[in-house]
Amino acid sequence: MDSLKLPTIHKVLVAEDDPDIQKVIRMSLRHGGVNDVVLTADGRECLAAVDRERPDLILLDVSMPNLDGYQTCVQLKANPETKCIPVIFLTAKVQMHEAEVGIKSGALGYLSKPFDPLTLHEQILALLAKGAARGNP
Amino acid sequence: MNDSSCTCILDSLTSGILAVDLDSRVLFVSAALCRRLGLERDAWLGKPAAELFGPANPRIPAKRSALYRLDPRRDGAKSEYREIEWSDGNRIVHLREDSSPLYDQAGQLTGRLFAYHDLSWEKTIDQMKSEFIAVASHELRTPMTSIKGSVDLILGGCAGEVSSEALELLEVAHSACDRMIRLINNILDLSKIEAGQIQLHLERIDLAIVVERSLRSLNALAGQAGITLKQNFPNGLPPVDADRDRIEQVITNLVSNAIKFSPANRGS
Numbered sequence: 001m002d003s004l005k006l007p008t009i010h011k012v013l014v015a016e017d018d019p020d021i022q023k024v025i026r027m028s029l030r031h032g033g034v035n036d037v038v039l040t041a042d043g044r045e046c047l048a049a050v051d052r053e054r055p056d057l058i059l060l061d062v063s064m065p066n067l068d069g070y071q072t073c074v075q076l077k078a079n080p081e082t083k084c085i086p087v088i089f090l091t092a093k094v095q096m097h098e099a100e101v102g103i104k105s106g107a108l109g110y111l112s113k114p115f116d117p118l119t120l121h122e123q124i125l126a127l128l129a130k131g132a133a134r135g136n137p
Numbered sequence: 138m139n140d141s142s143c144t145c146i147l148d149s150l151t152s153g154i155l156a157v158d159l160d161s162r163v164l165f166v167s168a169a170l171c172r173r174l175g176l177e178r179d180a181w182l183g184k185p186a187a188e189l190f191g192p193a194n195p196r197i198p199a200k201r202s203a204l205y206r207l208d209p210r211r212d213g214a215k216s217e218y219r220e221i222e223w224s225d226g227n228r229i230v231h232l233r234e235d236s237s238p239l240y241d242q243a244g245q246l247t248g249r250l251f252a253y254h255d256l257s258w259e260k261t262i263d264q265m266k267s268e269f270i271a272v273a274s275h276e277l278r279t280p281m282t283s284i285k286g287s288v289d290l291i292l293g294g295c296a297g298e299v300s301s302e303a304l305e306l307l308e309v310a311h312s313a314c315d316r317m318i319r320l321i322n323n324i325l326d327l328s329k330i331e332a333g334q335i336q337l338h339l340e341r342i343d344l345a346i347v348v349e350r351s352l353r354s355l356n357a358l359a360g361q362a363g364i365t366l367k368q369n370f371p372n373g374l375p376p377v378d379a380d381r382d383r384i385e386q387v388i389t390n391l392v393s394n395a396i397k398f399s400p401a402n403r404g405s
Contacts, residue, residue: 113279
């Protein structure tokens with residue numbers, strides 16, 4: 001079987017409204033070797049930043065002011081310019097039906113809060129590998 | 138007491154009453170049940186209950202057939218209760234159905250008596266409780282993410298070196314965080330179980346591996362209590378279809394309780 005080429009993560013765009021969790025996510029990603037982390041506070045800011053930043057990955061919270069994570073993901077996937085950027089939810093909405101909504105909105109994966117900050121990067125890579133195996137971003 | 142007085146008494150009950158004879162024909166239906174289900178009393182009397190409730194009548198959705206289930210002859214001596222849903226296609230009414238045999242004055246079985254209690258309010262309260270727990274779980278997870286994340290990053294060396302004393306205190310905080318998260322998860326699980334929303338992910342698993350994982354996570358707790366955990370599996374233990382995480386949760390809870398409630402220093 002041909003080995004799949006995994007995407008490399010250099011820049012991550014984060015949409016998270018809690019400033020404390022923003023810090024934890026940034027340090028977790030840095031711990032995993034990702035130094036370019038762009039922080040936004042809601043879905044609207046995220047959509048505004050995505051054209052400018054062109055990230056390799058977007059991490060989305062679900063409950064955010066202005067535009068929630070589900071709607072943000074739908075808009076990202078509807079835009080030909082951004083639909084190929086993998087989106088992963090990182091959220092405290094942990095119920096099965098909530099995860100299903102997230103995946104239906106076009107996300108690659110769904111990670112629950114609280115998360116292990118020392119393995120966040122590995123969990124992201126594992127989801128990217130699964131996505132690559134399925135052939136979707 | 139004459140029939141008219143009995144009817145008045147039964148009509149004054151807030152619970153719905155239905156009586157059928159041995160041929161399952163409707164003998165009596167109370168005003169409360171007629172009101173709750175929006176049906177005409179006269180239309181019910183003398184008719185086979187199966188016709189009124191059964192799916193044979195195309196105007197009546199199949200779910201209504203759940204209202205009438207027991208055969209008065211076959212199930213004559215049984216008293217039963219259960220929760221049911223009644224629907225006329227536009228609305229759903231949650232009811233508790235109690236049923237018991239109906240006897241005449243000579244003690245002869247003459248039919249069956251059903252009492253229907255409206256559970257709509259209880260269902261509404263249940264729904265509100267589930268929603269509250271889901272919101273509380275979400276609201277508690279947010280600060281827990283910051284606390285656990287910060288503590289774990291410091292423990293992982295991401296914030297530079299820390300003294301051994303600080304490290305020890307951080308380990309305490311880390312352990313308490315994990316415990317708090319387990320408690321939040323358990324509350325959410327309990328709510329899901331009560332609401333019948335728990336979903337199991339069955340897969341072929343090796344029970345020995347699951348037990349080993351559970352015991353490994355409890356070794357520290359057992360050590361503090363002066364207890365040694367031992368495992369002994371029979372040879373050729375077959376794989377089973379189960380939800381790995383849930384089985385691990387069950388074993389962990391059982392052994393953890395056994396550790397907590399066993400006298401200290403009892404060996405293994």
